[in-house]
Amino acid sequence: MTPRALIVDDESPAREELRYLLEDAPGDLNVQVVGEATNGEEALVLLRSLDYDLVFLDIRMPGLTGLEVAEQLRELPKQPKVIFTTAYPDYAVEAFDLAAADYLVKPFDAERLARAVERALGSGSSAQTQEAGADDGAEAAPARDSSPPDRERLVRIPVQRDGRTVLVEGDAIVYAAAARGYSSLKLAEDKVLVSFSLNELERRLHGHFCRVHRSYLVNLRYVRELVPDFRGHLVLVMNDRQRSRVEVSRRHARELRQRLGV
Structure with a gap:
């Protein structure tokens, strides 16, 4: 029916x-x-x-x-x-x-x-x-895109604020985090919700963005430090006012180090 x-x-x-x-x-x-x-x-x-x-x-x-x-x-x-x-x-x-x-x-x-x-x-x-979970043992494969990985292009993400559509520049995004049914964007001074999934954001945000966890997509230009946590996992300290910390999964650590040249 x-x-x-x-x-x-x-x-x-x-x-x-x-x-x-x-x-x-x-x-x-x-x-x-x-x-x-x-x-x-x-x-x-x-x-x-x-x-x-x-x-x-x-x-x-x-x-x-x-x-x-x-x-x-x-x-x-x-x-x-x-x-x-x-x-x-x-x-x-x-x-x-x-x-x-x-x-x-x-x-x-x-x-x-x-x-x-x-x-x-x-x-x-x-x-x-698969997208929203946080268990590092059963990760979804990262989204693939046929575009050159370092291609620079103008990217803006629409964000709804007070009944208006505000276009957020990709370069203003420190990192994106997955949540159920939506994603959050961490900006330098704010955090906003968008209706795009993390996979959709990954397809839109090319170049200096890198998937570091099935729940996180980071702007490599904002990475300040790489530090291990008490479990031996890699954690990124971001260069925003809050010095935000983003967990890196084991399967994404090698690609991240290659992208950062460390």
Whole structure:
């Protein structure tokens, strides 16, 4: 049976865009949008009257917030999978505390949406587990790219801030860290969330960026020191104000030393 979806967003253009992206999603994605709601109260009425498989849920809406709606979904006999779709990255921790399947920060494309749906329906969980885990014994293979490894090019990463899309220069990123459903970028004075996976960031950030762990991608220009920890693992001390420390996995240590010439 085709999964049935409900779109909840107080803005009509956002609902229309999501419908379009679902229709335009790559691969064999087949989701039937059978309802729309403009606020949390309306969404709960629909969710209590029909079994849905997926709910695309905005967070900031008049009345009930998306987080409050997700909390009440726990009372339903059949709980749909929730994918948050929002312009604000600030609520990701609260969203995953509510067992969200994914957290998409607007704007997102059809490919990113398709991965979220696949994860929610159960076919994308394995890849995500490999990306976000921290056990050094079962690492996912680093992403490969056909581009020359040291090619210099202008790279900007879109970051959502206060309803605006801010383009962050690649050179301003100290390191990127994987998290469930998103990644964090450590900047010189700030840390921000983006909806890209670490593998996606690795494909975008060529040249002086290096994967040092399945959960970390570092800007080699910010590496200040290489020090061993108490287990004998290599740790990078970064040249930012906080002197951030980034763990290096054993499988990536040799490549890192070669890239740094040590």
